[in-house]
Amino acid sequence: MSGLLSFDVIVEILSCLPVKTLKRLRCVSKELCSLIDSGYFEDLNLSRSIRNNNNAMLVLMSQYYKKRKGKLYWPPRYPDFYSFLHVDCYSLDQDIKGNLTQIKVGSCPLRGLPGFDLTENFTRPFGDFVNDCVGCSNGVLCLSTKGRGLDLVNPLLTEECHHGYPSAAAIETGGDDTSYFYYDAPTHDFKLAILRSETILSETGKCPYHRWDERWDERLEVYRLEGDNGFRMIQSYPLLDFDCNPGYNDTRPLFHSGALYWVGKTDWRPTKIIAFNLERRVDDDQARCDKFGLPCQENYGGRWRWGALGVLDGCLTATSYYGYGEEWEIWVMKEYGVQDSWTKLLRCETAKFSEISCPSPLRPLAYSKKGNKVLLERESCSWFHTTQLFWYDLERKTVAEVKIPGAPEHFKVAVCVASLVNYKGTTRN
Template sequence: MATLSHDMTLDILRCLSVNDLLRFKCVSKFWCSWIEDPYFIKLHLSYSLKTNTNRSLIVRYCKYQFLSVNYDSPKTTRSLKQPLSEQKKYIQILGSCNGLLAVEDDDGRILLWNPSTRKYQVLPSTEIEFPSPPIRCSRSTYYGFGYDPVSDDYKLVRIVQLLGAKDEYFHSEAKVYSLRSNSWRRIKDFCFYFISYRQLGFLANNVLHLLAFKTPESSKRDLVGFDLRSEEFSLVELPDFCLDENIYFDVKAMGGYLCLSATYWELGDIVADVWIMKEYGVKESWVKLMSSTYPDLLLCSPSEVPLAFSKNGDKVLFHFKLNRDIRDSLVWYDLGSKRIEEVGIRGVPIVYDVDLYVESLVPLNLKPPRGKFSLFNCILLWKYEFLFLEIKIDVF
């Protein structure tokens, strides 16, 4: 009987969906060991990221219900069970990276959740180590979640700031949670101000980002990055037009790039531009991706969010919240024709939140890869197992 080579077998399996691979784990203990091998998990994830496959949208509605939507075929949807056994718990997504979601419930518990494998882990709680604050003060909290390729670790960053009235009191605390050690630790304090109740970070180039002020009185927002590898904060330069107080801008991450949306008045029209930083950290690499005039498309307000590029990069997916039709919607914006096409998703309610994630086998109990050799051993055992089954069939 003709058999596939090791490389051909790997090429086939790395292209499969997570659901198919989870079903194949039931074939035998060898298949199970093979699919759970850290080397294969990284191989499968790397292929998905490189080819823009196995991508899904996770839609949250009614504050506690989740729906997974196939990115390439939006009509394909499936309901997701909450990571906690309690029903109707309010859950907010804090960040997404490589198929893992950092989420928080209304009791303040933080979890890491892989919706594809339906596994989750509750993070240990950590106290806020503040001296006694004054009675009247405002509290701001930042969360960011990402992957550190140097230590092969997933990290959640939390920054909490207390600011007293008239700035007579200020305290800032930054901590990092490590999935590999399953513990929190204090890091160097954040020396900027983010005057908002809650802010969520966005990940690009293994760096978490947020918009902040150098002083509480400042009207100029700076883009600050936290490198997950060195665990250092630094400024990321924005285009010069961001200094114009008549321009409203916001920064997110899209397709691995920093993405800046800017809205301003020009000759009586509202103009919306989208810029991306082609080379991370290089100010001159900011390039304009698209420009549109209201009412065709109004970006950069809190109600329109660029989510991702299409598979071939010629379209951008936007999430419109409470637009002119008084309901949320997802639309494709064609960069060439500048046309808008609404994305119909079955079973989605009027109002919802949406995030992009890649379906993966990434586990919550990180283990060092055993190497390619161990995976090939599994392949050989699998072949011998099938040979043994053939012999038994011939005997009977």
């Protein structure tokens, strides 16, 4: 194996290859198979892909509800509907003519995840299918099933799907709760963070709904995946003591790299971003918190509003819109926590994206391979998950809609890195 090249050189060369090629090389020899399956090589390939912006993967998640008579309905209205999730993966390395190249991932595209029989005659109790994607981290999807718990699957390693991790009753989420799935690098564990929100009752015992004096009781619960025993809660952080908790604003929180971000207000005006870092090893909860201002505060008054927070190439982004969404601006924080590092990425009119102007979230997903374009996601104003994708040319200031052949009408998207990471419920090599 190392007749002409040293072992270290071979490892460096292999770590630059895509996952699809590495899967084929596992059949060459036992030494290569052992190397590619090792935890050291998984981390090396993943870190190189993130650093060089390679192997970016766009995951399309479409959810349908199917009645026994074979008709498709969306959204669900009756209790005898069955739900299942389709997962399609596309490569972001190809941006010619605004198209994306589909990645062949075995049984995932258009036929569901492995282990799910989606034939016409297949009947199961309601809610026993995948009904939501909790999150994606290091190329691993965390899927939620009402009747079976949580499933972890790497779409590019379809032969490795781990079903039925138990979810205790404490993990059951309500309508106002939000779940986040992430990889904790310091402890090398997959974890689940749940933001629980509850309106504090007034002295009369009634919920002060839509009142100026209402307050939100929010806490962030952290669960760790412990092998076949499932997720176990290891910590709970109250967020009520902060000057503005996550649920007390119009901008939904963002979770990235083990930290929860939300927009804080001063005198009812958004003025800052608050970051609550779970990976910071401190005893005081206030020490976990970072605060930094939003860009160009003097220009954002009147009808300018902040729409959404996001992440682009590892940098924090903030999106603002004017009025009912006639104009949009996207800012990027080049250096974390530095106020002067805010840079305006783009400013454009909504008419370039759609004939209908509405304050629906517009957020950047990823740069193209050459770096001259940015992929934008725009959700519909309705509660249908109708997502539009666009390539925005940063040099020409033009917009081109992304056409995905065979894509469903309603879907959600997530960007992650194609990797060899796979959780097997045991200690990694």
